Amino acid sequence: MTGLLGTPDAMTPLPRVGSEIIDAIERSRLVGRGGAGFPVATKWRAVAQRSHGDAVIVVNGAEGEPQSKKDRVLMSERPHLVLDGAFIAARALRARHVILYIGERHDAARSAMLRALSARPEPERGRVTASSAPARYVAGAEAAAVHFLNEGIATPTNVPPYPFERGVGGAPTLVQNVETLAHVALLARTGHTPQTALVTLAGAVKRPGVLEVEPHTTIGDAVQRGGGATEAPRAILVGGYFGSWVEPEQAWNLELNPDSLRRNGLGLGCGVIGLLPASRCPVCETAGIMRYLAGESSAQCGPCFFGLRALADACTRVAERGSNPEDLKRLQRWAIDVRGRGACRHPDGAVMFLSSSLQVFGQEFASHRSHHVSRTA
Amino acid sequence: MSKQFALSVDRIKCDGRGLCAELLPELIRLDDWGYPILAPGPVPEHLIPLAQRAVEDCPVLAIALRRTQLKK
Numbered sequence: 001m002t003g004l005l006g007t008p009d010a011m012t013p014l015p016r017v018g019s020e021i022i023d024a025i026e027r028s029r030l031v032g033r034g035g036a037g038f039p040v041a042t043k044w045r046a047v048a049q050r051s052h053g054d055a056v057i058v059v060n061g062a063e064g065e066p067q068s069k070k071d072r073v074l075m076s077e078r079p080h081l082v083l084d085g086a087f088i089a090a091r092a093l094r095a096r097h098v099i100l101y102i103g104e105r106h107d108a109a110r111s112a113m114l115r116a117l118s119a120r121p122e123p124e125r126g127r128v129t130a131s132s133a134p135a136r137y138v139a140g141a142e143a144a145a146v147h148f149l150n151e152g153i154a155t156p157t158n159v160p161p162y163p164f165e166r167g168v169g170g171a172p173t174l175v176q177n178v179e180t181l182a183h184v185a186l187l188a189r190t191g192h193t194p195q196t197a198l199v200t201l202a203g204a205v206k207r208p209g210v211l212e213v214e215p216h217t218t219i220g221d222a223v224q225r226g227g228g229a230t231e232a233p234r235a236i237l238v239g240g241y242f243g244s245w246v247e248p249e250q251a252w253n254l255e256l257n258p259d260s261l262r263r264n265g266l267g268l269g270c271g272v273i274g275l276l277p278a279s280r281c282p283v284c285e286t287a288g289i290m291r292y293l294a295g296e297s298s299a300q301c302g303p304c305f306f307g308l309r310a311l312a313d314a315c316t317r318v319a320e321r322g323s324n325p326e327d328l329k330r331l332q333r334w335a336i337d338v339r340g341r342g343a344c345r346h347p348d349g350a351v352m353f354l355s356s357s358l359q360v361f362g363q364e365f366a367s368h369r370s371h372h373v374s375r376t377a
Numbered sequence: 378m379s380k381q382f383a384l385s386v387d388r389i390k391c392d393g394r395g396l397c398a399e400l401l402p403e404l405i406r407l408d409d410w411g412y413p414i415l416a417p418g419p420v421p422e423h424l425i426p427l428a429q430r431a432v433e434d435c436p437v438l439a440i441a442l443r444r445t446q447l448k449k
Binding site: 304 | 412
């Protein structure tokens with residue numbers, strides 16, 4: 001298979017590109033692979049329109065999603081492809097500065113990227129600096145990345161101004177996920193993107209890890225490539241912690257491409273496909289993830305800081321002490337109240353995840369007795 | 378094209394004093410943690426003076442009343 005991981009990581013002279021690459025990106029309908037799924041051409045155009053040779057490219061390899069490994073694998077195995085994408089962006093958007101923003105714990109990925117960078121010719125190398133992204137969930141969000149690079153604080157800020165308007169050092173800034181940049185690199189080199197996606201298989205699968213999948217690959221096919229499930233799953237988490245739970249029988253036939261998932265009310269998100277084994281309690285699992293997401297609030301906005309904590313506490317009460325109608329009502333109400341009320345999308349992502357839990361695991365939430373009883377029932 | 382006004386809250390500045398909901402309960406209610414939830418849509422004309430007061434009296438200046446263009 002060709003594709004990102006099927007392409008040898010050779011350093012070849014960069015194709016000569018200008019702003020016409022943005023039209024090619026638009027025709028390819030490439031969307032960002034960091035989680036939000038935003039159309040790439042729209043983002044590039046917004047920076048190009050404002051750049052006077054001063055734009056900044058942030059190569060986003062923060063990968064803060066706990067279960068995701070695909071960005072790390074890509075940076076480790078195909079660093080030149082990622083750098084190609086970054087330099088193509090620099091040319092197309094007339095940028096003076098490229099910043100590698102790589103998760104502080106992703107040592108192998110950083111080493112591979114820096115090693116690849118040292119092999120590049122001076123005119124390319126000379127405009128690159130490297131920075132370590134704090135190991136926090138929100139650190140990879142665009143505005144948080146810009147805030148960190150400007151002031152050393154990886155918390156989101158109010159938008160507008162968006163990074164494309166006023167980003168690093170006040171310059172128009174493109175913050176783009178590493179996989180997205182690699183797709184652009186192949187597009188510039190070959191005239192088309194492979195339309196593949198990198199996904200991370202996690203949970204109850206025999207061989208968890210990163211796969212590159214063709215657009216018509218179903219979740220069932222991907223799990224087969226991962227050796228199959230270790231036991232019958234209760235549900236599949238599609239898109240990571242800001243994604244949604246899906247019943248297995250529906251999930252198996254879903255195709256892993258952004259368009260097809262969107263038609264089913266889902267998203268590829270960060271590409272995590274997590275199998276929850278039937279032997280695990282979904283209520284306890286939801287409570288654990290909600291506690292994690294509450295702890296990852298940057299504590300700037302009240303509805304997120306207090307709301308996610310209250311939601312996590314209510315989930316935990318149901319998990320530990322058993323179901324009660326008051327907490328179930330609160331969970332439903334707060335999931336609506338919190339949405340859209342933060343400076344960033346962290347609270348939105350968390351309550352969307354919770355809403356899908358309440359929907360798919362409605363039965364379990366309503367009849368949960370206690371952590372212990374539910375496990376042996 | 379008529380003039381319309383809409384309220385917005387700076388979520389980072391807001392620290393949940395709740396004065397706005399007292400001044401303008403028609404459009405602002407508080408969540409269980411004391412933070413404002415705004416009614417969607419433009420501010421009705423007869424409430425604009427109260428909305429302005431909510432903007433001015435917010436102790437942390439977290440509320441804004443902005444003119445929006447009415448889409449046809």
